[in-house]
Amino acid sequence: MSKNHSTVSRRDFLKLAGIGGAGAAAAAGTLGWAYSTGSHAYAHAGWENRQGYEYFDRKPFEVDEVSDYNWKVIGPDLGTDESPGGIHRCDNRHFYTKRFAGSWGFGRPVDPNDKDSLPDVWPSAGVSALDPFWREYYDRYPMELERDKSYKYNWMPGHIKHWQDTNEDRARFNANEGYLALLRANAFGYVQNLYNAVAPTEPPEISDWKNVNKKRAVFNSPEDAANLIKRLAHDHGAVLVRITKLNPAWVCYTHTKGVIMGGGQHRGFGWDIPIVAPPWWEYAIVLSGTMNWDTLYSDPNYGTSSGGYEWSAHASVQLAKILWDLGYPARAHWPAQYYDLVAPPIAADAGLGEIGRTSNCVCPEFGGDFRPAVVTTSLPMALDKPIDFRMADFCRRCMLCAEVCPTQAISYSIEPDYDIRGLRRFYTDHAKCRDGWTLVGGPGGCRACVGICPWTKKNTWTHRFVREVLTRDPTGITQNMAVWAEKNMYPKNMAEDLLPPKFMGVIDPPEWIVTENYISGFTDTPMGVK
């Protein structure tokens, strides 16, 4: 820089221009790099994990026990194997489809012989006039009676009317805007049905053992066994894998007709006969696939759970086969319905995530984009611990899932405040949740709460950075900033917008699922011609 000149010298000008150009080049390069990583296939987390890579390190967040925010055991212990450790095993009566046969899709009663828990008109004699089966249930869980009365007599009539009034809207959406989404989901579902063929139909004494190799592999150590099983699970499609001891309290008490658990089968246990978990269900390997990120964000009308189900299903079924070949008994429990147990708390026990206000397991890196399967076995493996990644602090501040829910089925409470089945936890109205599914268009199911959850984010540097900060900041300042940003910087469609006649997604659907981008109309198919 020349000292005594008021004008810029040529040399300084060139220097200045060079520096400016370099700064602009750095900015352009950064922009290009960031754009390419943001739009890269690996941002759609899941694929790299199949190589055994998990990008969120859970080690610093491991704790000895699941926090009270997930659930707190309050009892009472029933004194039978119905309530190991005070947790009441999932009684088939807890399934709303058992209590309200008509709620599983209107006009499609699950079992014509099934009676609703409550008569069409509340009897003047009160609970004493109910069927003894249900009287015993409501005596044990009186808090359910008030909720069920409110559901059946106040909520359901209006909801059915809403559903009937919007039938034409739904048909129009499914034949037009939602056509490709429906087509895609049906393809996933079609293959998923093939898993019926490998679902166990005999009791574990037979089905868990009949294919077991007579020569058992002896592992160097439980750590080696765990490492191999995790690697193989990844190889077969699991994006997350953790191992825990199976808490028998999470094994369902019975299979029953008309309840979705079991996939319409009793899986060898018989109907309404208490399930006795065999001693070889000692370890639970919890694994999961993910759903497509972009369609998940555009739920409830464009996505499907089936993609995630399929990954989890085939990974768990194949892992069971591997265990049999290694000489160990095993049974796979996979989504959507082929379970003998309740998967989310087992996932929390294994440290895949924590149970949030939606009653589902929320993972630090996948949020709710998580469809757990469980493989029960006796192979001794090193155990993983539960984690506490400050999700509870975040959920107290956020509540976006409760706000977005089209049928308002999710709790707004700050703390878990619902005492049921020996646990204090958040109340999620599963009947209303499922009723929301009947209202939306496209493939069905909702997942709006999953799509909107701020933890459900792709694998980009911005989300990785924010995640690392949120999970480590004890002050909560960054969590407040993140919640503010999520609500104000990223506009979303909420509640009523998602339902007919609007049928919007929480976020607009990706271009590749928009029907009009590809298809101009329909004609009669010349069947058998060409």
Added chain:
Amino acid sequence: MGSILLYFLAIVVGACLVAVAIWLKDIARARSVEFAWWHWLLFVIWSFTWILAFAWLGSQLGEGSMEKGAWIGFGLLIFINLLIGISLVMWGIMRPQEKLEG
């Protein structure tokens, strides 16, 4: 491929920042101005926000579903960047005047 690109980018960005730092030092020497530690700190923050703004924008636009947040975040970071840049320039203007007045 992504990581190779990142290393290359880091070298380019690093070289640019070093060049700017040398240029600033050059100016300071020419004007007999001394930089305090916090000037350098501001320079580092300025450089960081400059790069961060574009990295934020690119990543969020690349995701395809976060456009508004991408531009708001970019705007905020550029605003901070300009604020720091202007304050550095103002300091450069004010300081010689103070000397003259003194």
